[in-house]
Amino acid sequence: MRITFCQGVLALAIVINLLILYYVSRLQQRMLHRHRDHVQPSSRLLPVSQKLGVTVIIREFEDFENYVPGVVKSFLKQKLEQPVMVAADTLPYPPLVLPDVPNVQLVILKPAPDQSAHVSRPEMYVKTEYVALVPDGVKVDSTRQLDRMLEEFKANQGRVQMVAAPVQSLAPLQCLNVKVSLRKWTAEYSVAPSTRVCTALKGDAVILLRTKDLFNLSTPLAKPLLTSLFIQTSLRGWTVRILDVSFSSAHQPLLSSSHNQWKAENRAKASRLQLFRDFGIKRVLLEDGKQQWFGCSKETPRCFSTVHDDTPEYLYQNRWTPPCCLQALRETAKYVINVLETSGVRYWLEGGTLLGAARHQDIIPWDYDVDLGIYLEDIPNCDLLRNVESGSIVDEKGFVWEKAIEGDFYRVQYSEHNHLHVDLWPFYPKNGLMTKDTWMDHRQDVEFPEHFLKPLLPLPFAGFTALAPNNYRSFLELKFGAGVIENPEYPNPALKKLDKEK
Numbered sequence: 001m002r003i004t005f006c007q008g009v010l011a012l013a014i015v016i017n018l019l020i021l022y023y024v025s026r027l028q029q030r031m032l033h034r035h036r037d038h039v040q041p042s043s044r045l046l047p048v049s050q051k052l053g054v055t056v057i058i059r060e061f062e063d064f065e066n067y068v069p070g071v072v073k074s075f076l077k078q079k080l081e082q083p084v085m086v087a088a089d090t091l092p093y094p095p096l097v098l099p100d101v102p103n104v105q106l107v108i109l110k111p112a113p114d115q116s117a118h119v120s121r122p123e124m125y126v127k128t129e130y131v132a133l134v135p136d137g138v139k140v141d142s143t144r145q146l147d148r149m150l151e152e153f154k155a156n157q158g159r160v161q162m163v164a165a166p167v168q169s170l171a172p173l174q175c176l177n178v179k180v181s182l183r184k185w186t187a188e189y190s191v192a193p194s195t196r197v198c199t200a201l202k203g204d205a206v207i208l209l210r211t212k213d214l215f216n217l218s219t220p221l222a223k224p225l226l227t228s229l230f231i232q233t234s235l236r237g238w239t240v241r242i243l244d245v246s247f248s249s250a251h252q253p254l255l256s257s258s259h260n261q262w263k264a265e266n267r268a269k270a271s272r273l274q275l276f277r278d279f280g281i282k283r284v285l286l287e288d289g290k291q292q293w294f295g296c297s298k299e300t301p302r303c304f305s306t307v308h309d310d311t312p313e314y315l316y317q318n319r320w321t322p323p324c325c326l327q328a329l330r331e332t333a334k335y336v337i338n339v340l341e342t343s344g345v346r347y348w349l350e351g352g353t354l355l356g357a358a359r360h361q362d363i364i365p366w367d368y369d370v371d372l373g374i375y376l377e378d379i380p381n382c383d384l385l386r387n388v389e390s391g392s393i394v395d396e397k398g399f400v401w402e403k404a405i406e407g408d409f410y411r412v413q414y415s416e417h418n419h420l421h422v423d424l425w426p427f428y429p430k431n432g433l434m435t436k437d438t439w440m441d442h443r444q445d446v447e448f449p450e451h452f453l454k455p456l457l458p459l460p461f462a463g464f465t466a467l468a469p470n471n472y473r474s475f476l477e478l479k480f481g482a483g484v485i486e487n488p489e490y491p492n493p494a495l496k497k498l499d500k501e502k
Contacts, residue, residue: 054130055083060225061136063092074140123215133207139250148245149208161238165245167204174202178234185282200230223271283323295324298415310491320366328420330462333370336422343382346375349468357461376426407438444479
């Protein structure tokens with residue numbers, strides 16, 4: 001069959017159009033993939049050797065002065081294909097000038113409203129089995145450093161979950177143990193018996209662990225990084241081994257001016273405060289015996305809201321009274337008792353407060369106030385109690401004395417801001433029994449023979465000595481039932497029971 005000239009031209013035009021469509025389609029696909037590489041983790045398959053290797057993660061650095069680009073280049077100089085991830089809460093400014101290679105990623109952890117959720121998830125960028133947490137200023141001297149860490153990790157597998165290589169500095173890396181009690185809102189550090197294996201470190205180090213272990217933590221890259229890491233890992237029973245491998249520091253000191261040092265220290269304090277607030281840790285005991293408090297004070301509200309059904313909110317969180325609140329209650333109780341004794345007002349430890357003294361020589365660990373009984377006839381002896389009839393009084397120490405709105409009794413609050421308090425219950429004798437005019441819906445709120453108060457006897461309580469009913473065991477069993485001292489229970493077990501196994 002003969003093909004006319006017109007048919008040939010038409011066929012050629014069709015072929016040319018198809019080729020143009022093909023190349024345009026390929027170009028569009030390339031541009032689309034390039035755009036995705038900028039806004040989401042790379043989906044390119046990595047070599048098997050890289051999958052089994054180590055990704056370097058640089059998390060903790062100051063945006064106003066850092067050596068992150070130099071640290072990255074130091075690793076790439078030893079191994080060009082080394083995966084590196086730099087993680088920051090927000091886009092660093094001044095900008096970080098990082099090598100423009102696919103194995104170096106800058107990950108912004110703060111989600112953005114115009115991006116998908118996975119963009120701010122650092123685990124999506126790590127394709128290796130292991131990660132190394134590297135501090136700013138580190139210099140790599142040999143290709144063998146990470147390899148040796150990995151070899152040591154595998155050799156100690158099953159015995160430790162992390163290995164650490166010290167970064168050479170003026171302060172040597174110290175092996176510590178940290179014991180975290182979320183129930184008591186407390187972290188306690190101590191010097192570890194071993195100089196090699198422990199649950200926490202103090203100082204600069206490169207930490208190597210499994211990728212899946214790091215990203216199974218609730219907040220894997222929270223700052224301060226090592227503080228956050230070891231609090232979480234200690235709760236899981238993990239340990240870290242310090243290796244003979246070490247890294248040098250390219251810059252000592254890391255920050256060049258006293259002003260930048262001041263800025264960095266303030267940021268570190270703020271990060272530490274936020275971390276402990278997020279973790280619900282309000283008291284930290286350091287290895288040198290010093291204490292740090294991150295809870296309430298006289299200038300702040302107490303740590304819990306209004307109590308309903310005798311069950312404070314922290315019991316539902318499987319926690320006990322925050323230690324700062326207990327300390328405020330102790331301080332308030334001691335102060336109030338001193339005022340009562342000085343004024344000649346007879347008092348005694350009442351209810352759950354007496355129970356705490358008998359069981360713990362202290363406030364019950366989950367209690368939220370202090371109760372004292374007083375003789376009604378002695379109230380005129382105390383100026384503060386006598387004068388609150390006309391309105392609340394803030395005394396010279398900042399304690400607030402007031403008549404309770406719930407009934408005919410008195411209340412002394414820790415401060416105007418912090419309403420932790422001591423309740424004073426006026427009793428008077430009637431036919432040999434001690435009674436009062438206001439009764440609460442508590443099983444222990446009953447009349448009792450006056451002979452329990454004659455005489456009153458000293459009893460250790462909350463770090464000082466207070467007066468208590470004589471034969472306090474019989475007094476408590478009259479109010480709470482037999483065996484109450486030996487059988488602790490939450491105030492409203494119908495709503496929340498004490499887990500006695502814990």
